[in-house]
Amino acid sequence: MRIIITGGAGFLGRHLCERMLSLGHEVLCADNLLTGRNSNIEECEQNPSFHFVRQDVTAPLRIEGPIDAVVHMACPASPPDYLKFPIQTLEVGTIGTRNMLTLALAKEARFLLTSTSEVYGDPKISPQREDYWGYVNPIGPRSVYDEAKRASEALAMAFHRRYGVDSRIARIFNTYGPWMRANDGRVISNFIMQALQGKELTIYGDGSQTRSFCYASDLVDGLVRLLMADSDSGETSSQSKEWGIHYPVNLGNPREQKIVDIARIVREMTGSSSQTRFHPLPADDPKIRCPDITRARRLLGWEPKVRLEEGLASTISYFRTYYCVLKIR
Amino acid sequence: MRIIITGGAGFLGRHLCERMLSLGHEVLCADNLLTGRNSNIEECEQNPSFHFVRQDVTAPLRIEGPIDAVVHMACPASPPDYLKFPIQTLEVGTIGTRNMLTLALAKEARFLLTSTSEVYGDPKISPQREDYWGYVNPIGPRSVYDEAKRASEALAMAFHRRYGVDSRIARIFNTYGPWMRANDGRVISNFIMQALQGKELTIYGDGSQTRSFCYASDLVDGLVRLLMADSDSGETSSQSKEWGIHYPVNLGNPREQKIVDIARIVREMTGSSSQTRFHPLPADDPKIRCPDITRARRLLGWEPKVRLEEGLASTISYFRTYYCVLKIR
Numbered sequence: 001m002r003i004i005i006t007g008g009a010g011f012l013g014r015h016l017c018e019r020m021l022s023l024g025h026e027v028l029c030a031d032n033l034l035t036g037r038n039s040n041i042e043e044c045e046q047n048p049s050f051h052f053v054r055q056d057v058t059a060p061l062r063i064e065g066p067i068d069a070v071v072h073m074a075c076p077a078s079p080p081d082y083l084k085f086p087i088q089t090l091e092v093g094t095i096g097t098r099n100m101l102t103l104a105l106a107k108e109a110r111f112l113l114t115s116t117s118e119v120y121g122d123p124k125i126s127p128q129r130e131d132y133w134g135y136v137n138p139i140g141p142r143s144v145y146d147e148a149k150r151a152s153e154a155l156a157m158a159f160h161r162r163y164g165v166d167s168r169i170a171r172i173f174n175t176y177g178p179w180m181r182a183n184d185g186r187v188i189s190n191f192i193m194q195a196l197q198g199k200e201l202t203i204y205g206d207g208s209q210t211r212s213f214c215y216a217s218d219l220v221d222g223l224v225r226l227l228m229a230d231s232d233s234g235e236t237s238s239q240s241k242e243w244g245i246h247y248p249v250n251l252g253n254p255r256e257q258k259i260v261d262i263a264r265i266v267r268e269m270t271g272s273s274s275q276t277r278f279h280p281l282p283a284d285d286p287k288i289r290c291p292d293i294t295r296a297r298r299l300l301g302w303e304p305k306v307r308l309e310e311g312l313a314s315t316i317s318y319f320r321t322y323y324c325v326l327k328i329r
Numbered sequence: 330m331r332i333i334i335t336g337g338a339g340f341l342g343r344h345l346c347e348r349m350l351s352l353g354h355e356v357l358c359a360d361n362l363l364t365g366r367n368s369n370i371e372e373c374e375q376n377p378s379f380h381f382v383r384q385d386v387t388a389p390l391r392i393e394g395p396i397d398a399v400v401h402m403a404c405p406a407s408p409p410d411y412l413k414f415p416i417q418t419l420e421v422g423t424i425g426t427r428n429m430l431t432l433a434l435a436k437e438a439r440f441l442l443t444s445t446s447e448v449y450g451d452p453k454i455s456p457q458r459e460d461y462w463g464y465v466n467p468i469g470p471r472s473v474y475d476e477a478k479r480a481s482e483a484l485a486m487a488f489h490r491r492y493g494v495d496s497r498i499a500r501i502f503n504t505y506g507p508w509m510r511a512n513d514g515r516v517i518s519n520f521i522m523q524a525l526q527g528k529e530l531t532i533y534g535d536g537s538q539t540r541s542f543c544y545a546s547d548l549v550d551g552l553v554r555l556l557m558a559d560s561d562s563g564e565t566s567s568q569s570k571e572w573g574i575h576y577p578v579n580l581g582n583p584r585e586q587k588i589v590d591i592a593r594i595v596r597e598m599t600g601s602s603s604q605t606r607f608h609p610l611p612a613d614d615p616k617i618r619c620p621d622i623t624r625a626r627r628l629l630g631w632e633p634k635v636r637l638e639e640g641l642a643s644t645i646s647y648f649r650t651y652y653c654v655l656k657i658r
Contacts, residue, residue: 086487094423094480119467137462138448138479139486139498139577147476147483150467151423154476157468158415169468248468 001025002067004109006057006100007074009036011180012114012172014044015220016071021047023224028063032056034088035076040179058095060103067107069227072100073114075149079142079282080185086144093148094155101159101167110166112227113156115248117173117289118146127292130171130248140283153248160246166231168245170223173252173291177216177311178318188213188312191263192319195272205281207260212290214253215311218304222251225300233299245299252291253304269312330354331396333438335386335429336403338365340509341443341501343373344549345400350376352553357392361385363417364405369508387424389432396436398556401429402443404478408471408611409514415473422477423484430488430496439495441556442485444577446502446618447475456621459500459577469612482577489575495560497574499552502581502620506545506640507647517542517641520592521648524601534610536589541619543582544640547633551580554629562628574628581620582633598641 003020007013008029013036020027026049029041033054044050055061057074075092076082082089097113104111120128121136128134136146159165176188183193194201226249234244263276296302332349336342337358342365349356355378358370362383373379384390386403404421405411411418426442433440449457450465457463465475488494505517512522523530555578563573592605625631 086491087484090480090484090487091427095427098420098424121462133450133464133466135462135464136479138482141490143479143483144487147480150465150472151419151476151480153467154472155416155419158419158473161470162415 001069002028002065003069003071004028004030004061004063004067004103005071005073006030006096007036009033009038009041009052010073010077011040012175012216012219013073014040014179015177015216016073016223017041017044017050019220019224021049025049027051028053030055030057030061031074034085035081035184037181057099058091060099063103063107067103067109069110069112070100070104070107071112071114071227072097075145078184078186082145083141089144090148093152097152097155101155101165104167105159105163105165110168110227111156111159112168112170112223113152114223115149115153115169115171117171117250117252117291118142119150119153119171120289121146123288126288127254127290128250129292130250130295142283157246168226169248170226171248171250172219173214173250173289174211175214175216175219175252177315179216180315182319182322187211187259187262188266188315189319191266192270192316193323195266195270195274196319196323198272198274200275200277201263201267202277202279203259203263204279206278207263208258210256210258210288210290212253212256213262213308213311214251214304215306218253218306219251222296222300222302225302226251229300249296249299250291250293251296252293254291254293255308256290257308265309265312266316269309270316330398331357331394332398332400333357333359333390333392333396333432334400334402335359335425336365338362338367338369338381339402339406340369341504341545341548342402343369343508344506344545345402345552346370346373346379348549348553350378354378356380357382359384359386359390360403363414364410364513366510386428387420389428392432392436396432396438398439398441399429399433399436400441400443400556401426405474407513407515411474412470418473419477422481426481426484430484430494433496434488434492434494439497439556440485440488441497441499441552442481443552444478444482444498444500446500446579446581446620447471448479448482448500449618450475452617455617456583456619457579458621459579459624471612486575497555498577499555500577500579501548502543502579502618503540504543504545504548506644508545509644511648511651516540516588516591517595517644518648520595521599521645522652524595524599524603525648525652527601527603529604529606530592530596531606531608532588532592533608535607536592537587539585539587539617539619541582541585542591542637542640543580543633544635547582547635548580551625551629551631554631555580558629578625578628579620579622580625580631581622583620583622584637585619586637594638594641595645598638598645
């Protein structure tokens with residue numbers, strides 16, 4: 001399979017590039033390195049089946065030859081990033097998604113959009129099922145990300161309905177693992193870096209809000225299954241057509257964790273003596289967020305396997321190395 | 330004032346072009362005539378201050394000289410239209426809005442987005458205030474319109490926050506009046522045409538769902554006030570900065586009408602003996618929709634003046650003429 005992965009130099013993109021290469025596929029990675037990093041793909045670049053092009057996918061991509069799949073992952077994905085690059089975030093989710101769908105249409109390729117649990121906004125129900133419409137502020141600071149992703153989903157569905165593009169939509173919940181950026185503002189990387197440096201662990205709000213954290217290898221396993229699933233995969237009920245493989249699929253870990261508990265586990269596993277410090281919640285920060293993964297289980301036979309403590313061990317180990325490298329330099 | 334009006338050959342666009350010309354302004358109307366009509370602007374074209382360019386605003390507009398305001402109205406606006414042109418609807422709301430914001434930024438012009446009550450989706454509260462986030466299906470057939478408009482709002486706010494663009498957002502509720510297309514699928518034009526032709530009046534659902542109908546001249550009055558308001562206009566409360574003129578303003582008539590009652594009034598005013606026929610509700614059709622116009626009253630001193638019966642009289646008269654023309658041809 002010859003596959004384009006946009007945003008392949010980002011945290012999750014890097015994991016997917018690596019997995020697809022290990023499965024024997026040819027990977028064309030397009031990334032403008034706005035938030036992705038060259039260092040993420042250094043290992044991939046040793047593989048002759050990996051090709052990197054530094055390009056903003058809001059401009060057309062020139063790709064010679066056939067393409068079997070387009071995976072559109074490019075987007076600043078952590079709040080500090082998309083608040084720093086609001087226009088770029090909106091553009092890659094609208095113009096970028098349109099471009100990549102047009103490319104998939106031209107190449108008769110599958111299309112996989114990595115959407116987000118943020119389309120549920122501040123949900124009024126928990127866990128969230130894919131047929132919940134969400135509760136999202138269209139004009140708040142975070143709307144640059146949330147609305148870009150909702151528009152991306154609308155675009156993917158429109159290209160499927162109008163042109164028959166074989167599109168799929170993954171709604172990705174919080175994910176963690178090696179190759180996260182130390183400074184991208186996600187809670188697990190924040191906690192680990194703070195604990196390793198003996199700094200205070202910063203908690204927004206009172207820490208009672210929950211998140212579900214999925215380990216990167218589990219998440220990538222779900223993405224690969226979604227991408228590879230037959231295009232006629234679907235529910236066996238009477239709703240089969242309406243809720244087939246082209247409709248969104250939640251990918252995430254349904255095991256809810258309170259932020260304060262994560263902080264405690266990280267402190268214990270790193271052997272850190274860091275204290276905890278509480279800060280006010282940022283605007284529109286969702287209070288609860290937990291995936292209902294019934295659809296992923298039924299359609300893809302997928303569920304997360306890696307326990308939080310295992311995943312944290314690998315992640316802490318990665319950050320320990322990263323932090324040592326920083327100290328040596 | 331030198332003003333660009335995109336979608337100026339549409340129903341509401343035509344009314345705004347006419348009003349701005351009558352106020353002595355110079356109007357540059359850009360429209361690709363996908364759903365707009367040349368016949369709408371025939372009268373405007375008699376005025377030397379009116380200039381029409383047939384262009385899709387998803388491509389850059391070349392405009393020489395200074396511009397004081399960009400009013401971005403272009404978008405298929407009735408359900409049959411945006412279901413017929415799903416990709417174009419998404420593109421004009423994302424790429425088109427980005428282009429027009431970039432133009433406003435370059436020309437240091439004001440920007441007015443005509444958004445929609447559809448951003449509230451199938452609302453859980455009624456009437457809807459501007460700080461209600463709405464309940465919208467991101468992947469249904471109507472999402473091409475709803476999510477394009479939500480993304481447009483997010484873009485306008487992002488350009489305001491990041492670049493200081495003097496943007497304004499009108500959330501327009503159902504509007505009616507002369508120059509509506511007879512066949513665009515809106516309820517009032519449907520009813521009037523059916524009544525004049527002695528056909529059955531088609532009601533979707535049981536007709537108990539309500540809509541608020543604002544007469545076009547009232548609506549345009551609100552748009553002009555919003556466009557002309559000082560950029561520091563805002564609430565006088567402690568929320569002044571957060572909810573100033575750059576935040577969305579509902580424009581619509583808060584007087585709720587049941588669909589069955591509209592059908593009855595139209596039948597009476599046309600003297601028609603048409604019967605009523607009930608059809609199933611289309612997917613995601615909102616059950617209630619009524620604007621809270623407190624903000625428009627306070628910020629703009631605006632509220633609708635034209636009674637439904639008055640507005641219907643003018644509209645029926647317009648359609649009578651239109652229908653006669655059709656018969657003669």
